Amino acid sequence: xxxxxxxxxxxxxxxxxxxxxxxxxxxxxxxxxxxxxxxxxxxxxxxxxxxxxxxxxxxxxxxxxxxxxxxxxxxxxxxxxxxxxxxxxxxxxxxxxxxxxxxxxxxxxxxxxxxxxxxxxxxxxxxxxxxxxxxxxxxxxxxxxxxxxxxxxxxxxxxxxxxxxxxxxxxxxxxxxxxxxxxxxxxxxxxxxxxxxxxxxxxxxxxxxxxxxxxxxxxxxxxxxxxxxxxxxxxxxxxxxxxxxxxxxxxxxxxxxxxxxxxxxxxxxxxxxxxxxxx
Amino acid sequence: xxxxxxxxxxxxxxxxxxxxxxxxxxxxxxxxxxxxxxxxxxxxxxxxxxxxxxxxxxxxxxxxxxxxxxxxxxxxxxxxxxxxxxxxxxxxxxxxxxxxxxxxxxxxxxxxxxxxxxxxxxxxxxxxxxxxxxxxxxxxxxxxxxxxxxxxxxxxxxxxxxxxxxxxxxxxxxxxxxxxxxxxxxxxxxxxxxxxxxxxxxxxxxxxxxxxxxxxxxxxxxxxxxxxxxxxxxxxxxxxxxxxxxxxxxxxxxxxxxxxxxxxxxxxxxxxxxxxxxxxxxxxxxxxxxxxx
Numbered sequence: 001x002x003x004x005x006x007x008x009x010x011x012x013x014x015x016x017x018x019x020x021x022x023x024x025x026x027x028x029x030x031x032x033x034x035x036x037x038x039x040x041x042x043x044x045x046x047x048x049x050x051x052x053x054x055x056x057x058x059x060x061x062x063x064x065x066x067x068x069x070x071x072x073x074x075x076x077x078x079x080x081x082x083x084x085x086x087x088x089x090x091x092x093x094x095x096x097x098x099x100x101x102x103x104x105x106x107x108x109x110x111x112x113x114x115x116x117x118x119x120x121x122x123x124x125x126x127x128x129x130x131x132x133x134x135x136x137x138x139x140x141x142x143x144x145x146x147x148x149x150x151x152x153x154x155x156x157x158x159x160x161x162x163x164x165x166x167x168x169x170x171x172x173x174x175x176x177x178x179x180x181x182x183x184x185x186x187x188x189x190x191x192x193x194x195x196x197x198x199x200x201x202x203x204x205x206x207x208x209x210x211x212x213x214x215x216x217x218x219x220x221x222x223x224x225x226x227x228x229x230x231x232x233x234x235x236x237x238x239x240x241x242x243x244x245x246x247x248x249x250x251x252x253x254x255x256x257x258x259x260x261x262x263x264x265x266x267x268x269x270x271x272x273x274x275x276x277x278x279x
Numbered sequence: 280x281x282x283x284x285x286x287x288x289x290x291x292x293x294x295x296x297x298x299x300x301x302x303x304x305x306x307x308x309x310x311x312x313x314x315x316x317x318x319x320x321x322x323x324x325x326x327x328x329x330x331x332x333x334x335x336x337x338x339x340x341x342x343x344x345x346x347x348x349x350x351x352x353x354x355x356x357x358x359x360x361x362x363x364x365x366x367x368x369x370x371x372x373x374x375x376x377x378x379x380x381x382x383x384x385x386x387x388x389x390x391x392x393x394x395x396x397x398x399x400x401x402x403x404x405x406x407x408x409x410x411x412x413x414x415x416x417x418x419x420x421x422x423x424x425x426x427x428x429x430x431x432x433x434x435x436x437x438x439x440x441x442x443x444x445x446x447x448x449x450x451x452x453x454x455x456x457x458x459x460x461x462x463x464x465x466x467x468x469x470x471x472x473x474x475x476x477x478x479x480x481x482x483x484x485x486x487x488x489x490x491x492x493x494x495x496x497x498x499x500x501x502x503x504x505x506x507x508x509x510x511x512x513x514x515x516x517x518x519x520x521x522x523x524x525x526x527x528x529x530x531x532x533x534x535x536x537x538x539x540x541x542x543x544x545x546x547x548x549x550x551x552x553x554x555x556x557x558x559x560x561x562x563x564x565x566x567x568x569x570x571x572x
Contacts, residue, residue, distance in 0.1 A: 053446045064459075072448040079443055091499035092439050096495075100436050100440060100444075103432065105427055108431065109428055139552075271367075
């Protein structure tokens with residue numbers, strides 16, 4: 001089983017109502033690969049994760065997760081959802097959130113369980129979140145909450161980790177920390193990471209493959225194969241430049257009278273104007 | 280105290296205390312979830328349409344307690360199925376509530392019995408429950424608590440973290456409907472004590488006070504139950520002594536608990552402060568406090 005792809009797409013088309021989000025996607029993702037899924041807003045990146053989770057069915061083609069059809073609640077998959085905040089008064093701790101990752105889906109009331117508590121403690125230690133694991137979760141910073149979410153996703157020892165914009169709303173320092181945590185897990189366990197992001201730069205050091213989706217079309221390969229002006233122009237169907245500045249990659253559209261000819265995948269000015277990160 | 284002991288042998292007093300005990304436990308547990316899921320408006324709708332059900336059953340000479348349950352359960356199903364997929368669930372709640380309450384007014388107008396039956400449903404009538412009602416309330420309460428115990432973990436998951444819960448295979452949509460039905464039963468119970476119009480005092484306030492006291496989910500439920508028990512039994516006893524309606528005392532006691540939890544006890548609890556980031560700021564506050572005081 002280990003030799004087969006962690007995730008396989010065979011001519012997959014995904015539609016939302018009558019609208020096709022992307023079509024004819026074929027891709028094998030080998031175990032241990034860190035894949036960045038890129039593309040402008042609304043290009044179906046989240047839907048791709050939902051299809052792997054078995055929450056939406058493709059309208060054509062076949063998806064396989066570790067050799068099987070996707071199924072809801074697959075314990076082989078850990079999931080870090082798009083940022084959503086918790087009510088500051090919610091009586092709930094990081095420790096409780098991580099515990100949900102072990103048996104939160106089971107019926108009944110949780111009984112005291114030493115093995116589960118030990119797994120939670122280990123997962124908290126892995127993301128260095130012990131110091132605030134007992135504080136109300138809604139009063140923690142976005143970065144602290146994100147560490148806890150990663151601990152929750154990994155506590156069940158999945159083989160595949162799906163992350164939906166885990167760096168959104170984080171400052172540059174925390175973007176690095178979270179990236180290192182996830183890459184560290186991949187290196188340690190040989191797990192596979194599918195990482196949805198609108199900006200490839202924070203994860204560029206650790207990414208093996210990128211999957212770029214635009215207007216129903218897609219391109220996959222190493223960052224050097226995909227993030228090129230010719231490839232991106234083909235994908236967008238209009239003139240696009242891929243520029244490398246200070247070790248960063250920017251995808252830039254032509255300016256026209258009505259703005260730009262593409263919606264640029266990264267829209268954070270912090271990426272373009274980079275203060276003091278590179279020497 | 281002597282007055283109270285003198286009252287205890289009366290059957291209506293025993294009935295009220297027994298019913299109040301069960302009702303308070305159910306209300307305490309459910310209110311924790313109502314607060315976390317932000318469903319105050321739905322509670323109100325279930326209560327008002329419980330009134331409609333109750334008035335309808337009175338008209339047919341059936342048990343008003345069962346009528347309450349029937350009315351609020353039908354409403355729960357309506358809100359659950361019409362509103363689960365809609366973005367503005369509040370709108371669906373409002374639409375269903377307005378129509379149902381209109382029906383209730385019609386039923387009460389047609390009902391030739393005493394008007395104080397309607398008054399009792401609106402403002403609570405725990406000292407008037409019969410032995411038969413007590414058994415009925417205990418049965419409904421036990422069924423509600425068992426249902427809650429069965430769905431407890433996935434319900435917590437779906438409440439605090441719906442996206443991941445869905446990904447882990449928790450039936451989030453179905454649980455929303457199940458919880459509405461649990462709420463419907465809790466509403467039918469709590470109405471016996473405080474009535475339709477004051478329902479929130481037992482189904483919101485205990486949970487809202489408890490979340491100011493602890494960040495631990497299990498403990499929050501326990502505190503919520505303790506507060507609901509204190510307010511309900513305290514309210515019944517004070518009402519017996521003074522002859523004023525129970526709901527007056529329950530609402531005052533629960534509001535007092537909330538104020539205490541929010542402004543007196545809660546702010547002193549160290550476990551409620553977020554740790555290291557805020558450790559410095561709270562230390563700074565503590566250092567400044569004596570200077571001002």
